[in-house]
Amino acid sequence: MIHGESYKPIIAEAAKMAIGEENIYERVFIFELLKDKNDPNAVAGAVGFSVRQPKYYVFKAKAVLLATGGATLLFRPRSTGEAAGRTWYAIFDTGSGYYMGLKAGAMLTQFEHRFIPFRFKDGYGPVG
Numbered sequence: 001m002i003h004g005e006s007y008k009p010i011i012a013e014a015a016k017m018a019i020g021e022e023n024i025y026e027r028v029f030i031f032e033l034l035k036d037k038n039d040p041n042a043v044a045g046a047v048g049f050s051v052r053q054p055k056y057y058v059f060k061a062k063a064v065l066l067a068t069g070g071a072t073l074l075f076r077p078r079s080t081g082e083a084a085g086r087t088w089y090a091i092f093d094t095g096s097g098y099y100m101g102l103k104a105g106a107m108l109t110q111f112e113h114r115f116i117p118f119r120f121k122d123g124y125g126p127v128g
Contacts, residue, residue, distance in 0.1 A: 025059075027051045033064065033104040043104055068097030 016024060028048045036044035043064040048057050102108055 025057065028057055030100075033066075033100050034058075034060075035104060041105065066097050066101055068100070 012024075027050060029051050030046045030048035032047040033043045034045040034047060036042040043061075045058065045060040046064060048059070049055065050057070098108060
């Protein structure tokens, strides 16, 4: 059985074997999408910097996948006490993908970003 904590290393190993370890950049914060000069509706790359070293990156690409997550911290959770710090309120879902897509000219639709966990005995989570 594959659990969440072991899923990332399994996928990372498969990616390294598929595209080569020299083509994987980790801990790079992307802050700008680059438009294609020949096609104003296409993104041709991205700009970012390393969060660990003083390095700046400019990536060229045939295709760009924006997979930054949702925006769970835009609104204050209804949870109180112990539940306020649970992991379903992901601190990394800041809405930056929505911003970058909007700035690059994407038509943003389908913003029903919700997370409703299973309910079980002696467990709790966000609802609604």
